[in-house]
Amino acid sequence: MGALIARLPLLLLALGLWLPAPTHAARILGIFPTPSISHQLPYQAVMKALAARGHQITVISPDPLKEPVTNYTDIDLSFSYKLFRQMITFADMSEVDPVTVVKLLTPGYFQLVDEQLGSKQIQDFLKYNASQGFDLVFYEWWGYEALFGLIHAVGSPPQVGILSFGGTVVQWRSIGNPHNPAINPDALTGFTDQMTFWERVQNLMSNIILTWHWEGVMFTEHEKIMRKHFGSAPPPVYDTSRNLSLLILCNHWTLEYPRALLPNVLQLTGLHVREETRPLPGDLQTWIEGAEHGVIYFSLGTNILCKDLPAEKLQAILRALARLPQRVLWKFENDELPGRPPNVRVAKWLPQQDILAHPKVRLFITQGGLQSFQEAAYHAVPLLGIPFMGDQQYNVAKMVSAGIGSRIPLKDITEDSMYAATMEMLENPKYAERMRRFSGVYREHKARSLETALWWVEYVLRHEGAPHLRAASLRLAWYELLLLDVAAAVALAALAALLLAAFALRRLWRALRPSTAPAHHARLRKDQ
């Protein structure tokens, strides 16, 4: 502990944290249920930084820290990994649209939160620790709403939502941030902000279907699971979902597109990206340095297992790579990759950030995961994307539109198309050149991200949830927010005015019409 405290100023210096010390240490609970390390890395970065500022941190997650940190306690839900792996084979998802993937995952989310809430770890926490209360709750704002019961079990403190990617219409809605489907592509589409008419139609439909599925189907079931574990005490899931003091999204306009943001919505990036580079292990350093024509790094992340790819696709990729003069470093789940050519080296685990930092690494073949994109942007490595699911299509669309990468869908991969795509990336210097500029912009924003997070979290603590930032849009129904009621009233008023004018004109016409006058008068005379 002494050593840690001694290293603290250095650590803060390294992080660029010049914030004044917080006036009081807060008790902060983090609820991060997704069994996927790429989700957990940015959350851990924020929670560790808060602990380093003297706050007391408790984190409920499937990824407890490997090295203990002072004032940071983990509640270990690592059992959740097994369940998640059984739920879905992500490698099969390359042709399925992401909203459908969310629907496919939904029963798994229900099972996951139910098992997590029923676990001894959480039950013990509720029994022994919840009553001491917390000053703030962070929760992963993604499909686990039954866990809102935990927020109320620890005394309903102000809430911060955090998500390891850019969020969907549901997250924007939840804090009342403007979201315009004409210019804001959903992170679950493969569109950019320049959408054609047909893409805008699809974007809008995707928004409506997702909102209906999430706030209708998912909220209803989560409500039941929450009642099962917490009884009638917690307020409805929907109300809590619209109660955020702060929303932290881990995508950023540099990696997507400019959009309107409320003051309590932060787009932060690269929270998990290390600025210092560590030496590469074993002979990896000499292997990379010995690559006369440079190195290609190949990894589809932690969720898509390369061994689950269709065999003919895997072999086509390997035959294409065998024709290249470059060396290829491939993250693969098994010790051996059948059909591996001599220029390809496989490993189960690789220090990705340190590899991307090496100047010999010239291309990153990726599934387009956001954390990988951030690391590549930081280290200025051009990308070739093979997108599968979630926000991967969206991220790869950005790489293509920014001119820092290209895209090859799994279904289009043959030996020749893969070879051509890779050669284009290596031989056309425009990708590296654009990436160099892109990286310069990216680094500036990355450098301030963690500091921004800490400042805003402590702001919310200082101002008891900062209710003055609550957007008025949260009070309005959807048709009021779209001004449909006003439009309807204006249309009705216009219609009424028109009808009235028509009526008056008709009366006037009748009164003055000469042709009818004699007959009319004649009849009148006769009646008399």
Ligand SMILES: *[C@@H]1O[C@H](CO)[C@@H](O)[C@H](O)[C@H]1NC(C)=O
């Ligand atoms: C841990 O928390 C205690 C109580 O808030 C505080 O006094 C101490 O300085 C913290 N330690 C570190 C390393 O921040």
Ligand SMILES: *[C@@H]1O[C@H](CO)[C@@H](O)[C@H](O)[C@H]1NC(C)=O
């Ligand atoms: C819960 O409380 C027990 C007993 O006070 C303590 O030993 C334990 O560290 C606490 N756990 C957490 C996660 O705060």
Ligand SMILES: *[C@@H]1O[C@H](CO)[C@@H](O)[C@H](O)[C@H]1NC(C)=O
């Ligand atoms: C909203 O958060 C506040 C604390 O900021 C809490 O008092 C209130 O109970 C919460 N309401 C809901 C519906 O979760």
